[in-house]
Amino acid sequence: MKTDLSKRAMRAERAVVTRHELLYGEYRVLQMHVPAVARAVQPGQFVHLEIPGLDDAILRRPFSVFKADDAMLSVLYKPVGKGTRAMTSIRVDDEISLIGPLGHGFPTSHDVAKPVLVAGGYGMAALYLVACALKSSGTIFMGGRSAGDILCVDEFEAIDWDVRIATEDGSRGTRGFVTVALDEYVAGLPDAREVEYFACGPNAMLKAVCDRALANDQKAWLSVDRHMGCGVGACLVCVQRIRDPESRNGDWHWERVCSEGPVFESREIVWDDDE
Ligand SMILES: Cc1cc2nc3c(=O)[nH]c(=O)nc-3n(C[C@H](O)[C@H](O)[C@H](O)COP(=O)(O)OP(=O)(O)OC[C@H]3O[C@@H](n4cnc5c(N)ncnc54)[C@H](O)[C@@H]3O)c2cc1C
Numbered sequence: 001m002k003t004d005l006s007k008r009a010m011r012a013e014r015a016v017v018t019r020h021e022l023l024y025g026e027y028r029v030l031q032m033h034v035p036a037v038a039r040a041v042q043p044g045q046f047v048h049l050e051i052p053g054l055d056d057a058i059l060r061r062p063f064s065v066f067k068a069d070d071a072m073l074s075v076l077y078k079p080v081g082k083g084t085r086a087m088t089s090i091r092v093d094d095e096i097s098l099i100g101p102l103g104h105g106f107p108t109s110h111d112v113a114k115p116v117l118v119a120g121g122y123g124m125a126a127l128y129l130v131a132c133a134l135k136s137s138g139t140i141f142m143g144g145r146s147a148g149d150i151l152c153v154d155e156f157e158a159i160d161w162d163v164r165i166a167t168e169d170g171s172r173g174t175r176g177f178v179t180v181a182l183d184e185y186v187a188g189l190p191d192a193r194e195v196e197y198f199a200c201g202p203n204a205m206l207k208a209v210c211d212r213a214l215a216n217d218q219k220a221w222l223s224v225d226r227h228m229g230c231g232v233g234a235c236l237v238c239v240q241r242i243r244d245p246e247s248r249n250g251d252w253h254w255e256r257v258c259s260e261g262p263v264f265e266s267r268e269i270v271w272d273d274d275e
């Protein structure tokens with residue numbers, strides 16, 4: 001049973017910035033001292049940050065937790081719009097208001113015969129804690145437009161994960177979408193049904209993983225990306241159509257990505273036509 005975050009008192013914490021610098025290409029690491037949140041983080045959860053200096057844009061922005069220990073947590077982000085561009089001005093020792101950890105993340109305590117992570121964009125950071133938490137290491141497929149979009153390879157290799165890279169322009173790894181490399185790998189396995197996917201990235205990539213999981217009778221856990229308002233289940237900005245488990249005629253209902261998600265099993269998701 002998923003906890004309803006809108007019924008849980010979510011208190012904003014003051015996080016003190018301890019590191020903020022470019023780490024990979026345009027991606028910056030923002031590390032904060034915020035022990036109460038950091039020690040509670042589960043893989044795949046996110047934090048909702050109030051960005052200093054955004055006077056006319058009051059909404060917080062969601063960021064997946066990249067790393068967390070007893071005191072610190074960090075996120076990796078890329079400036080894409082107003083909020084994330086304003087974040088680049090944050091300095092070490094600044095205080096930020098942060099709510100978290102939020103959402104239901106990836107399940108990692110069960111036995112997985114062949115764990116396969118599939119990541120695009122910030123998904124490469126979001127899946128690092130999943131790789132750390134799973135009982136056995138496996139293979140991660142990373143996809144991006146070009147070599148500059150590939151993140152965290154050293155981190156995954158340091159914990160014995162097999163890293164496979166695909167770039168659309170061929171500047172690093174296999175040329176093409178990440179699914180090209182993934183399909184080659186799965187075709188070479190004696191029993192493809194042993195694969196269990198954990199994926200985070202653009203919704204088109206998640207849909208492609210979902211299609212493969214359905215075709216090959218595999219399980220796939222997908223972290224869905226939705227624009228968010230409140231982040232705690234109150235505003236309904238982030239809803240996703242979810243299949244009714246007992247229904248035989250395609251009935252579905254809305255669930256909130258911020259609180260029932262962001263991670264759903266692929267069979268639960270009813271995709272919009274444009275995804
Ligand atoms: C659960 C979750 C975890 C996330 N984790 C990370 C992370 O670890 N690192 C990271 O860099 N980003 C992450 N994001 C995306 C991040 O929150 C958005 O990039 C950010 O909200 C954009 O804010 P902005 O003010 O810069 O952009 P805006 O000015 O609000 O928008 C700029 C552009 O970004 C697009 N955009 C805004 N929000 C999203 C979104 N959620 N998904 C796709 N496009 C969006 C807009 O359509 C627009 O084109 C996450 C999003 C979610 C839902």
Ligand code: FES
Binds near residue numbers: 232237258
């Ligand atoms: S962002 Fe408000 S309900 Fe999800």
